[in-house]
Amino acid sequence: MNSPLLHELCEPFLGLLGTWKGTGEGHYPSIKSFEYLEEATFAHVGKPFISYGQKTRDLVTNVPLHSESGYIRPQGEYLAELVLAQPSGIIEIHTGSIEFTENACVIYFESIDVRLTPSAKEVTQVSRLIKIEGDTLSYDVSMAAVGEPFQHHLKAVLKRQT
């Protein structure tokens, strides 16, 4: 089947589409710092949303660590919504925006709702900053969790896979 035409609402997010691989590092007061391998995919089916999924593995042992999946919902006027589910029992709802500079595209999401299953660890606030420069995607995730104040948690640099 031919690839569907990108929905016009998704056009500002064209640079996200594809599969990305690279490495990242995480830190938080409640845990030991760690480094990871990541593969992330952003895809579309011609409808006004972009599906997102990622998986990480321990950089040293290759053991699976985190994964998450969800959808970006462009709203026009360079605005968007994001819904995200995590196997840790956390779901996030964000609103955000996309900006373009001469060489980069920056997408910034801030959570408007973070919800938990009964057995999940407490997370109350999350922000996600994604920057795309050519074939490099870098991101930062900050969060308030387990009673700690809002702070930086994850940073990664991924390369577009051809």
Place this chain on the structure above:
Amino acid sequence: MNSPLLHELCEPFLGLLGTWKGTGEGHYPSIKSFEYLEEATFAHVGKPFISYGQKTRDLVTNVPLHSESGYIRPQGEYLAELVLAQPSGIIEIHTGSIEFTENACVIYFESIDVRLTPSAKEVTQVSRLIKIEGDTLSYDVSMAAVGEPFQHHLKAVLKRQT
């Protein structure tokens, strides 16, 4: 890489694992009834969760319709949690249980929280019943949405793909 060992908490859900294809039908007072093709996948990486994703297409036109993705979190004692994100801007958090009869396995989830992005249509309650009999997976989804009382919405029958 070899397939990882199934986490013991996931063992009751072994019958779910795999890729399933089939057809379904949907109805609700606020929309025209519809029929769809579906592909659903349940997978694991050796950790205490099962990832879930599905996509549907119109049975006649083959146009993409719905998709959703999330994770089942077994809790032991035949109990589980479910987190789910949808491109329609809806997220669902469920608790549920799994039961075994002589020939079937039945998983029943009821939402404990349904949350929406600012632009999503209102959904307030969802239940998901999954039944596995050999290589057949059937499911029913009921929901309360857009002011309508809680009622049946989707029914599908999928076959395990080898």
